[in-house]
Amino acid sequence: MSRRNLACGALLLLASPLAAAQSAGQWQGPEHIWRAICSYCHATGVGVQLLGTRVPAAIIAEITRKGVNQMPGFAPSQISDAELAALAEWITRASPPEPAKPPAQESKP
Amino acid sequence: MERYAVLPPGVPASRFARALAGFRAAVGDEHVLVSPEELAPYVHVMLPFDDDAFAPSASVSPASVEELQAVLKVCNRHRVPVWPVSTGRNFGYGSALPATRGQVILDLKRMNRILEVDPVLGTALVEPGVTYQQLHDYLREHDIALWLDFPAPGPLASPMGNTLERGGGQTPYGDHFGNCCGMEVLLGDGTLLRTGLGGIPGTKSWQAYKYGFGPYLDGIFTQSNFGIVTKIGLWLMPAPPAHLTFLAMWPDDDAVARAVDTIRPLRYDGTIGNFGVLVNDALLMTSFHRRADVYQGPGAIPEAAVRKVAATHGILPWCYLFSLYGRPELIQLNTRVVTEALEASGAKLIAGIHDPMQVNELTLQAFSLLNWIGSGGLAWFSPVAPCIGAEVAKQNRLARSIMDDHGIDYFSGATLNGREVLNVMPMVYDRSDRESVQRTRRCFEALLTRFGTEGYGIYRTGIGFMDRVAELHGATLLGVNRRIKRALDPNGIIAPGKSGIHPLAGRS
Numbered sequence: 001m002s003r004r005n006l007a008c009g010a011l012l013l014l015a016s017p018l019a020a021a022q023s024a025g026q027w028q029g030p031e032h033i034w035r036a037i038c039s040y041c042h043a044t045g046v047g048v049q050l051l052g053t054r055v056p057a058a059i060i061a062e063i064t065r066k067g068v069n070q071m072p073g074f075a076p077s078q079i080s081d082a083e084l085a086a087l088a089e090w091i092t093r094a095s096p097p098e099p100a101k102p103p104a105q106e107s108k109p
Numbered sequence: 110m111e112r113y114a115v116l117p118p119g120v121p122a123s124r125f126a127r128a129l130a131g132f133r134a135a136v137g138d139e140h141v142l143v144s145p146e147e148l149a150p151y152v153h154v155m156l157p158f159d160d161d162a163f164a165p166s167a168s169v170s171p172a173s174v175e176e177l178q179a180v181l182k183v184c185n186r187h188r189v190p191v192w193p194v195s196t197g198r199n200f201g202y203g204s205a206l207p208a209t210r211g212q213v214i215l216d217l218k219r220m221n222r223i224l225e226v227d228p229v230l231g232t233a234l235v236e237p238g239v240t241y242q243q244l245h246d247y248l249r250e251h252d253i254a255l256w257l258d259f260p261a262p263g264p265l266a267s268p269m270g271n272t273l274e275r276g277g278g279q280t281p282y283g284d285h286f287g288n289c290c291g292m293e294v295l296l297g298d299g300t301l302l303r304t305g306l307g308g309i310p311g312t313k314s315w316q317a318y319k320y321g322f323g324p325y326l327d328g329i330f331t332q333s334n335f336g337i338v339t340k341i342g343l344w345l346m347p348a349p350p351a352h353l354t355f356l357a358m359w360p361d362d363d364a365v366a367r368a369v370d371t372i373r374p375l376r377y378d379g380t381i382g383n384f385g386v387l388v389n390d391a392l393l394m395t396s397f398h399r400r401a402d403v404y405q406g407p408g409a410i411p412e413a414a415v416r417k418v419a420a421t422h423g424i425l426p427w428c429y430l431f432s433l434y435g436r437p438e439l440i441q442l443n444t445r446v447v448t449e450a451l452e453a454s455g456a457k458l459i460a461g462i463h464d465p466m467q468v469n470e471l472t473l474q475a476f477s478l479l480n481w482i483g484s485g486g487l488a489w490f491s492p493v494a495p496c497i498g499a500e501v502a503k504q505n506r507l508a509r510s511i512m513d514d515h516g517i518d519y520f521s522g523a524t525l526n527g528r529e530v531l532n533v534m535p536m537v538y539d540r541s542d543r544e545s546v547q548r549t550r551r552c553f554e555a556l557l558t559r560f561g562t563e564g565y566g567i568y569r570t571g572i573g574f575m576d577r578v579a580e581l582h583g584a585t586l587l588g589v590n591r592r593i594k595r596a597l598d599p600n601g602i603i604a605p606g607k608s609g610i611h612p613l614a615g616r617s
Contacts, residue, residue: 020223020243020246020247020250021221021222021243022221022240022242022243022246023218023219023221023238024218024219026221036242036243036246036264037242037264037265040264040265040471040472040473041473041476044472044473044474045477046473046474046476046477046480065149065150066149066150067149067150067153068485069483069484069485069540070476070479070480070483070484070485070487071485072150072153072198072200072204072265073149073150073151073152073153074150075142075150075151075168075170075197075216075218076139076142076147076150077140077168077170077216077218077219077238078196078218
């Protein structure tokens with residue numbers, strides 16, 4: 001990358017305050033939603049493991065929208081219908097997670 | 110004419126239809142939801158009431174202050190009440206649901222601009238729909254060495270919402286309202302107010318100096334329905350050069366008073382940098398077990414059963430998680446100070462614990478608590494105690510005995526300041542069982558009554574209990590709040606019933 005391109009890149013970053021925006025219509029794809037929301041429960045044991053289980057997309061979309069038991073619902077103001085459909089499809093097709101790496105830091109007893 | 114499943118109180122269907130048309134003109138059709146099917150994402154009260162008791166009549170999601178002003182005009186014209194939520198993640202306090210049935214949820218999630226971050230002064234100015242996750246990602250992307258202070262639902266919740274609820278977190282900036290500076294507020298009568306120094310054209314120090322000139326107003330917009338906050342200034346903590354998290358554990362159940370009296374001076378003089386959390390073994394145990402795996406008997410889980418399982422994880426009856434922050438030399442010195450003091454009180458101390466919330470790491474691990482029973486029932490009973498060991502111990506004894514009487518498991522997760530203790534007690538119950546819902550509600554009410562009699566206040570409460578809690582804090586205070594409400598929101602359209610403040614005196 002040339003020096004000039006680098007400079008343009010840096011300017012772009014400063015000029016795009018919505019780079020990290022996370023409401024309906026602003027997500028950068030299903031993986032972005034997974035990382036910023038779903039993974040906190042569904043990749044940590046707080047919620048059920050989803051990746052690699054092939055739960056049908058329609059069921060994932062329905063439960064994500066409405067919530068069930070301790071899982072809250074996610075309104076269209078946060079995830080649009082189209083984004084939700086893409087997310088559900090991505091989760092359905094996702095491979096099982098890699099086996100957990102040894103924790104980097106000491107965990108709670 | 111269209112039929113509606115739920116209507117705002119006192120608003121006929123024809124008038125509601127005109128209001129909805131006004132909302133659609135203001136924000137666009139797709140941002141107004143009306144059918145119960147569409148509103149389902151918002152309807153999870155978690156508290157021991159039927160969801161239907163707080164069913165909203167609609168939701169409307171503006172994307173800007175201008176759209177919000179247009180919505181508010183419609184509300185005033187048609188006398189339709191709205192319940193503002195930033196992200197609606199007030200879990201265990203009512204989530205997004207209004208204090209009374211039929212209000213329109215004013216969902217501000219789409220207003221999510223990070224308007225300014227000043228890395229030099231360590232300040233930010235954000236809109237309601239910005240989540241902690243979004244702001245955290247922003248700081249990382251821009252390589253800004255400032256920390257955030259998260260409440261338990263961190264990634265999902267908003268700095269705006271949690272600050273306005275006077276929530277708390279686990280770093281030295283844990284008092285969220287104490288670390289907010291300047292607000293923009295849309296009042297019920299349409300006035301757009303900027304507090305502090307925000308009213309000066311070209312203001313230079315809106316997020317730097319809180320108090321402005323004359324009466325300091327920001328507090329009246331917290332746990333409040335006097336206006337809709339559209340921008341909030343935040344103070345952010347400079348990333349500390351070093352930090353070290355500890356777990357102190359006391360082996361006896363009577364240790365609480367001793368623990369509090371030992372921690373108080375260390376908090377009071379700033380040696381311990383954050384509130385920390387003083388938890389009982391039962392609460393820590395929920396990270397590892399579900400209730401059904403450890404107890405199947407009747408009533409609340411007995412202490413002996415908790416102790417037996419906790420012991421297998423090396424957990425003692427009372428545990429305090431806290432951190433030291435600062436330069437390495439200071440941490441070294443303070444490690445000696447806290448070790449000496451805590452060990453003298455009978456605690457076993459482990460250094461180098463990892464507790465994400467204490468070190469700027471987003472997590473939802475605290476909500477593994479909800480897996481204890483698993484049906485989404487949660488109510489926080491959160492009395493305030495002076496930071497005096499005997500008082501905290503008394504509150505715990507009282508609460509435990511009332512919960513025992515009602516068959517509710519006793520969990521304790523108190524946060525400690527030098528002067529006060531927010532003695533937070535999450536009540537987890539079986540929401541799929543009607544009897545359990547009713548029993549939990551009776552228990553909560555019994556707790557309120559008894560704690561009120563004993564002279565204790567409540568830090569924060571959820572919908573369904575707000576009238577009771579407001580009464581407990583005195584009729585004069587409530588009366589003054591109602592007078593302010595009438596002055597700023599004459600038609601009473603913003604969040605009627607929030608904190609027990611109803612627009613009309615003598616509510617039925």
